[in-house]
Each structure stands twice: as structure tokens, then as C-alpha cells.
Amino acid sequence: MESSKHLLEEKVLQLESQIKELQARVEVLENSDPVIQPLPIETKEEKVSTTSPTQATHHHKEVAPIDWEKVLFQIWLPRVFIFVFIIGVLWGFKAASEYGLMNETVKVTLGFIISSLLLLIGQNQMKNSREKLGYVLLGGAVPLLMLTTFAMHVLYNMVGPSLAFVLNVAWIVIGLMLTKKHRSEVLGFISMVGGVLVPFLIESETPNIYVFLGYETLLYLLFLFLAVKLQFKVIYYGSTILLNIALFVFYISSYVFTEDKFAIEYYVACPILIQHGFLLYFYIKEKKQIDQHAGMLFASLLVTSAWVYSTFSEHGVSLFFALLVVMYVFLFIKWQQDVKKRSIFLTNVIIAITFLILHAVNEELQMSVLLIEGLAAYYVSLRYRNSISKGIAIFIYVFTGLMLVAGEVITTPFSNETINWLIFLTTFVLGMNMTYSFHSASKEQILKYGSVILTILVLTFSTELTMAVVEGWADNKQRLAVNVVWIGLAIVAIVIGLKNTFNYAKYIGVSLLILTLLKMIFYDMPYIPLAIRAGLFIALGFVGLVVSRTFYKKK
Structure with a gap:
């Protein structure tokens, strides 16, 4: 009894100690004064407005609507009307001169004053963060300065050519400096267009060819260097195109009104040669934008070739393309380890050789030489894995082959046409072999389609050659000869197929037999005498049976 009483007392003491510990913990929690936030309860409106993170991201990616007011009125409106303003100034000066309101000195002075005001106002607009308008005003000032200088020199004879040239170079330099300072392609483009148009806005009865060519060439080079340095694509392409347009317009207009035909024909293409040389220089030197x-x-190269063809003499054209071939062959050899550079060099070699062949090789041999060139270019392109030059080589070869098939009719067995056909067939077989070697994954397709095309070519050549041989024979004998040749070709194809286990050749041979039969039934039968008709059908039937037996024997 006492033991149980003792145990009960110990339990009571333990409970009391636990109660005290719990009370102490409660006091600690109460002293910390925690703020318990209730869980938010979503209402229907909140559920509707709530967006997921994905939806929020999508919302941020939405493209902002185009501000057409800004595009039209801040960007394009000033660009258009700065040219309108310049033309208006020109016409205003001309009208004032006709009515006797101002003399040449006043007009030139006003031209420089207006140009200076445009520069000052443009700079002020730039400082006030109105860049679009500032670019246009600055860009308009530069061509107006050049225009005033040209008028001062050409129209009014107030200064000599040397001072006029120096002043125009100075205005161009100002335009370049402004473009570089503000890194504005728009400003550079406006200055460039204005500079190109300046000579055409000046009326002159005796235009100086050499001054014009020198001016346009220098203008192009300055803007080309600027475009490459600042990576301005619009100026890079635009300057090249504008030079060609300016020279073309000058060439057409000056050739009619100028007596010095020699200077126009032999010098108008010089700026284009210089252009090609500098484009080649930048292609070799620059490592950025190599594809451009x-x-x-x-x-x-294509444009330069056209200019040379149009303006140079016969010997000059041949010499130009010969030097071009030598230069690009040298560049190709020097940079053949550079995959990108060798690609364009090889392509230009092919183009230059093609133009040289078209100009220097006798017309009777042109097709043969072009076929050989196309095959050689195709092989080099396959070897160096150059898809661009390969496409050009295929185009040269296919185009020449089509011209041969469509236009070259064999009139006599021993003729240039026969030689062209033999070279065509030989190069085609070699081309098939090259393709077969370099494209192992497509061997079946190459054999299938190549064999069909080769069969058509051989059939066409054999028919034309046979008709040339039997020319003067009776009509029925000519038809008999053609049918015999077709049967012979079928037999040759089947024999090749059986000996080399080349199934496509066997199928082609059988197809030729069937084609010969159809030709005899639907085309030749009314014109062939009964005896010859019987002999042909007997021969054709016998060959067909032998071929069938051969297939059976092989199987």
C-alpha cells in the first residue's frame, strides 16, 4: 500500500513539472507578440485578373504598336522635304538670275550662307535631342555646299578647276566627319546621294569627262571606306550601286553630245575597275561581314565584265579577262586553306574563264571548250566542296549542252558539230563518274537518272549522225538505217548490262527495243516497203527473243 502511494506521488510530481514547463513556453510566446496573417481568400474578380507567370512573360513580349506619326512626320517627312528644299533653292537662284534680281556673286554667297545656316541649325537640333531632323539638315547642307561650288566653277567661271576640286573634297570631308561624329547612316546616305547628283544638277554645254570620272570615283571611295569602318550596310551597297548608275547615265548622255568618243569608250569603265579592286581589297583584308x-x-565581277565588254576594244577585253583569270587563280592558290575566301576566288575564276572563252575562242570551238571548262570547274568544286562554284559549273555545262542539243544539227559526219557532240557525251560520262565518286550516298540515284539522260543523248546523237551519213538516200532507206542503229544501240546496252551486271543498262536496252517497235508501227510503216518491213520485224522479233532467253538463262 505504501509502495503504490509512493508511485502515485512521483507521478504527481512529474505532472507538476511538465505543467510548469508548458507554462514557461506559453509566457515566452506571449512575450514575442507574433502577428498571425490570415490566409487570403480569392474573390471571383481576383481570380479573373490573376495571371500566370507564363502569361505575364508573354504579355511583356508583345511588340509595341508602331508610332506612325513619329515614322511619317519625324523620320520620312524631313528626308523628303530637304531634297525639295534644295531643288527649290536651285530653281529660285535660276529664276532670280533670269529676272535680273541677283548676279552670280550674290547667288554663290547666298548658297554658302544657306549651307552654313543648315549646318548650325542641324547641330542645334542634335543638341536638343531632335536627332532625326538634325540628321536631315546636316545632310542637306553638304550637297548644297557642293552644288554651290560647282555653280561657282562650271556655270559662272568664278574659280578654276583646281580650287573647285579642293572645295568639293572639303565638303565631302565635312560630310564624312559629321557622319562619323554622329555615327548616323542616314546622314551619310543623304550626303552620298547629294554628292552623286551634284554633277547632273549643273547645266554645262561641255562636260569635262576626266573631272566627272575623278570626282565620282573619289566620292565612292570615301564613302566606301566610311561604310566599311562603321559597318554601314546601306552606304556600302548604295555607294556601289550609285556609282554604276551615275556612270551609266553619263555614258549614255555624253556619248550622244560629245565628240571625244575615244575618251568615253576607254575611260568611263575605269572607275568600275577601281571599284572592283577596292572591293577585292576589303574582301581580303576584312574579317567581319565576310559574306557581305x-x-x-x-x-x-559580273558588272565590271559588262562594262568592259561594252567599252573596251577587242584586244582590251581579251587582255582584261586573261589578267583577271591569272589574278584570281593566284588568289585561289594563296588562300586555298581559307574555306570562305577560296570559295569566292574559285567562283570568280570560273566566271572569268567563261567570259574569256566567250570572247577569245572561235565560235566553232566555243561549245567544246565550254563543256570542258564546265567539267573541270565541276571537278574542282567537288574536290573543294564549294557549292556556289559547283552550281555555276553545272549551269555552264547544262546551258551549253542544251544549246548543243537544240541548235547544233549534224550536216556532215566529219564536222565541228560531230566533235562537239563527242566531247559532250565524253564529258557527260566523266561527270557521272565524278559525281558517283564524290557522292557515295546517292550512287543508285546517280546511276538511274544519269543512265536515262545518257541514253537520250546517245540516241539523239546517233540519229543525227546516221541521217548525216545517209543523206541523199531514199526515204525508206533512211528510215531503215535509223531503225537498224536503234536496234544496235539496244543490243549494246543489253550486253553491257549482262556483262557488268548493270541492271539499268539492261532495262534501257529493252526500252530501246520497245521504242524501236513503236516507232516502226506508228511512224515508219506507211513509208517502208513490205519486204523491208518484214525484214525489220523479223530482226527485231529475233533480237527480242534472244534477249528474253538471255534474261531467263541468267536467272
Whole structure:
């Protein structure tokens, strides 16, 4: 009894100690005064307005609407009306001169004053963060300065050519400096267009060819260097295009009114040669935007070739393309380890050789030489894995082949046409072999389609050659000869297929037999005598049976 009483007392003491510990913890929590936030309860309105993170991200990615007011009135409106303003100033000066309101000195002075005001106002607009308007005003000042200088020199004879040239160079330099300072392609483009148009806005009865060519060339080079340095694509392409347009307009207009035809024909293309040389220089030197330089260099070669063809003498054209071939072959060899550079060099080699062949090789041999060139270019392109030059090589070869098939009719067995056809067939077989070697993954397709095309070519050549051989024979004998040749080709194809286990050749041979049969039934039968018709059908039937037996024997 006493033991149980003792245990009960110990339990009571333990409970009392636990109660005291719990009370102490409660006091600590109460002293810390925690703020318990109730859980938010979403209402229907909140649920509707709540967006997920994905939706929020999508919302931020939405493109802002175009501010057409800004585009039209702040960007394009000043660009258009600065040219309107300049033309208005020109016409105003001309009208004032006709009515006797001002003399040449006053007009030139006003021209420089207006240009200076445009520069000052443009700079002020730039400082006040109105860049779009400032660019246009600054860009308009530069061509107006050049225009005033040209008028002062050409129209009014107030200064000599040397001072006029120096002043125009100074205005161009100002335009370049402003473009570089503000890094504005718009400003540079306006200055460039104004500079190109200046000579055409000046009326002169005796235009100086050499001053014009020198001015346009220098203008182009300055803006080309600026475009490359600041990576201005619009000026890079625009300056190249504008030079060609300016020279073309000058060439057409001056050729009619100028007696010095020699100077126009032999010197008008010089700026284009210089242009191509500098484009080549930047392509070799620059490491940025290499694709841009490559495309421009290729286009420049085509345009330069057109200019040379149009203006140079016969010997001059041949010499130009010969030097061009030598230069690009050298560049290709020097940079053949550079995948990008060798690509355009190889392409330009092919183009230059093609133009040289078209100009220097006798017309009777042109097709043969072009076919050989196309095959050689195709092989080099396959070897160096150059898709651009490969496409050009295929185009040269296919175009020449189509011209041969469509236009070259064999009149005599031993003729240039026969040689062209033999070279065509030989190069086609070599081309198939090259393609087969370099494109192992497509061997079946190459054999299938290549064999069909080769069969059509051989059939066409054999028919034309046979008709040339039997010319003068009776009509029925000519038809008989053609049918015999077709049967012979079928037999040759089947034999090749059986010996080399080349199934496509066997199928082609059988197809030729069937084609010969159809030709005899629907085309030749009314014109062939009964005896010859019987012999042909017997021969054709016998060959067909032998071929069938051969297939059966092989199987």
C-alpha cells in the first residue's frame, strides 16, 4: 500500500513539472507578440485578373504598336522635304538670275550662307535631342555646299578647276566627319546621294569627262571606306550601286553630245575597275561581314565584265579577262586553306574563264571548250566542296549542252558539230563518274537518272549522225538505217548490262527495243516497203527473243 502511494506521488510530481514547463513556453510566446496573417481568400474578380507567370512573360513580349506619326512626320517627312528644299533653292537662284534680281556673286554667297545656316541649325537640333531632323539638315547642307561650288566653277567661271576640286573634297570631308561624329547612316546616305547628283544638277554645254570620272570615283571611295569602318550596310551597297548608275547615265548622255568618243569608250569603265579592286581589297583584308563582301565582290565581277565588254576594244577585253583569270587563280592558290575566301576566288575564276572563252575562242570551238571548262570547274568544286562554284559549273555545262542539243544539227559526219557532240557525251560520262565518286550516298540515284539522260543523248546523237551519213538516200532507206542503229544501240546496252551486271543498262536496252517497235508501227510503216518491213520485224522479233532467253538463262 505504501509502495503504490509512493508511485502515485512521483507521478504527481512529474505532472507538476511538465505543467510548469508548458507554462514557461506559453509566457515566452506571449512575450514575442507574433502577428498571425490570415490566409487570403480569392474573390471571383481576383481570380479573373490573376495571371500566370507564363502569361505575364508573354504579355511583356508583345511588340509595341508602331508610332506612325513619329515614322511619317519625324523620320520620312524631313528626308523628303530637304531634297525639295534644295531643288527649290536651285530653281529660285535660276529664276532670280533670269529676272535680273541677283548676279552670280550674290547667288554663290547666298548658297554658302544657306549651307552654313543648315549646318548650325542641324547641330542645334542634335543638341536638343531632335536627332532625326538634325540628321536631315546636316545632310542637306553638304550637297548644297557642293552644288554651290560647282555653280561657282562650271556655270559662272568664278574659280578654276583646281580650287573647285579642293572645295568639293572639303565638303565631302565635312560630310564624312559629321557622319562619323554622329555615327548616323542616314546622314551619310543623304550626303552620298547629294554628292552623286551634284554633277547632273549643273547645266554645262561641255562636260569635262576626266573631272566627272575623278570626282565620282573619289566620292565612292570615301564613302566606301566610311561604310566599311562603321559597318554601314546601306552606304556600302548604295555607294556601289550609285556609282554604276551615275556612270551609266553619263555614258549614255555624253556619248550622244560629245565628240571625244575615244575618251568615253576607254575611260568611263575605269572607275568600275577601281571599284572592283577596292572591293577585292576589303574582301581580303576584312574579317567581319565576310559574306557581305563576298556577295558584293561576285556581283561586282559580273558588272565590271559588262562594262568592259561594252567599252573596251577587242584586244582590251581579251587582255582584261586573261589578267583577271591569272589574278584570281593566284588568289585561289594563296588562300586555298581559307574555306570562305577560296570559295569566292574559285567562283570568280570560273566566271572569268567563261567570259574569256566567250570572247577569245572561235565560235566553232566555243561549245567544246565550254563543256570542258564546265567539267573541270565541276571537278574542282567537288574536290573543294564549294557549292556556289559547283552550281555555276553545272549551269555552264547544262546551258551549253542544251544549246548543243537544240541548235547544233549534224550536216556532215566529219564536222565541228560531230566533235562537239563527242566531247559532250565524253564529258557527260566523266561527270557521272565524278559525281558517283564524290557522292557515295546517292550512287543508285546517280546511276538511274544519269543512265536515262545518257541514253537520250546517245540516241539523239546517233540519229543525227546516221541521217548525216545517209543523206541523199531514199526515204525508206533512211528510215531503215535509223531503225537498224536503234536496234544496235539496244543490243549494246543489253550486253553491257549482262556483262557488268548493270541492271539499268539492261532495262534501257529493252526500252530501246520497245521504242524501236513503236516507232516502226506508228511512224515508219506507211513509208517502208513490205519486204523491208518484214525484214525489220523479223530482226527485231529475233533480237527480242534472244534477249528474253538471255534474261531467263541468267536467272
